[in-house]
Amino acid sequence: xxxIILGNGGHxxxxxxxxxxxxxxxxxxxxDDIFTIEKRENEIIYGxxxxxxxxxxxxxxxxxxxxxxxxxxxxxxxxNINSDQYLSIIHPSAIISPSAIIGNGTIVMPKSVINTGxxxxxxxxxxxxxxxxxxxxxxxxxHVSPNATLTGNVEIDEGVHIGASATIIPxxxxxxxxxxxxxxxxxxxxxxxxxxxxxxxxxIKKLAVGIKN
Numbered sequence: 001x002x003x004i005i006l007g008n009g010g011h012x013x014x015x016x017x018x019x020x021x022x023x024x025x026x027x028x029x030x031x032d033d034i035f036t037i038e039k040r041e042n043e044i045i046y047g048x049x050x051x052x053x054x055x056x057x058x059x060x061x062x063x064x065x066x067x068x069x070x071x072x073x074x075x076x077x078x079x080n081i082n083s084d085q086y087l088s089i090i091h092p093s094a095i096i097s098p099s100a101i102i103g104n105g106t107i108v109m110p111k112s113v114i115n116t117g118x119x120x121x122x123x124x125x126x127x128x129x130x131x132x133x134x135x136x137x138x139x140x141x142x143h144v145s146p147n148a149t150l151t152g153n154v155e156i157d158e159g160v161h162i163g164a165s166a167t168i169i170p171x172x173x174x175x176x177x178x179x180x181x182x183x184x185x186x187x188x189x190x191x192x193x194x195x196x197x198x199x200x201x202x203x204i205k206k207l208a209v210g211i212k213n
Contacts, residue, residue, distance in 0.1 A: 001025050003087060004056065006049055006075060007065035008032035011125075015065035015107060018089055029055050052079065061087035064105060064123060069141045069159045069177075072123050076105075083122065094126075103140065112144075121158070130162075139176065157192065166201075177207060 001024055005015060008030050019025050029045040031052055038047035045055065056062070062085055064072050076086075086105030090096060093110045100114045103122035111129045114120065118132050121140035126132060128146040136150050139158035144150065147165040155173040156162070162174075163182035174180065174190045181197030190196050193207040 001087070002028045002060045004029045004031060004052060004060055004062050005065050006031050006052070006062065008034060008046075009066065011067040012065035014109075015063060015089065018091055018107075018109075019063070021092075022089070028060065049075070056081070056085075058085075061085060062105075063087050063089060063107070065107070067125065067143065069143055069161060073141045073159065076123060086123070097134075109146075127164075133170075145182070179207065 003019060003025055005012060005027060016027065019027055027044055031047055031049045033048050035046050035048055038045060038051060064075055066072050083104045088102055088104060088106045090108040091110040094108045095113045097114060097116045099116050100118045102120045103124065105123040106120055108126045109128040112126045114126065114132045115134045117135040120126065120138045121142065123141050124138055125143040127144055130144045130146060131149045132138065132144065133150055133152045135153045138156045141158055142156050142160045144162045145164040148162045149167045151168060151170045153171045154168045157174060157176035159177040160174050161179045163180050163184060165182060166180045166184045168186045172186060172189050175192030175194060177193050178190050179195045180186060180201060184197050184201040185199040186196065187200040194203045195205050195207055196203045
């Protein structure tokens with residue numbers, strides 16, 4: 001399978017290594033706006049994001065390898081391509097329930113766990129050693145950071161960032177485009193566009209609304 005990767009930052013380089021470790025996958029282009037002109041190295045094209053349409057065919061899949069949730073959504077809106085042209089990548093060491101559903105363009109990192117009945121949206125990041133327990137619902141463009149734990153029946157709305165080693169207790173809802181700080185323990189529902197930190201987590205500020213379109 002031929003693949004175009006969008007993003008050459010830290011997260012992008014992790015994804016590049018993941019793709020190289022998988023059989024029958026070939027990176028044909030790495031596109032990032034840090035590249036002002038196109039160049040070719042070791043049979044891979046490097047260039048700006050807006051050059052993608054020159055290389056995109058029905059046989060080529062796309063991965064948005066950018067950690068920022070808002071940026072991933074903006075790129076999806078900008079490209080306006082069919083959702084099934086985005087490739088989901090699952091590391092071989094991840095444990096995925098057969099009943100779990102994983103959306104297009106979602107990245108599942110090493111040693112993460114996605115349990116029974118979980119539904120993961122499009123363009124999410126389930127990061128290293130994180131745990132998504134049974135019957136979780138995770139909205140598009142969300143990011144579950146390394147070692148975070150979402151216990152059973154948790155609902156995560158669109159664009160939420162769960163910080164490293166954070167824990168969400170069962171049955172809670174985290175509103176869209178909220179941020180849960182690293183190491184926090186969430187014991188109550190969090191309203192949309194909130195930043196919550198601590199153990200127990202408390203909302204410390206409201207986040208901007210208008211840019212998340």
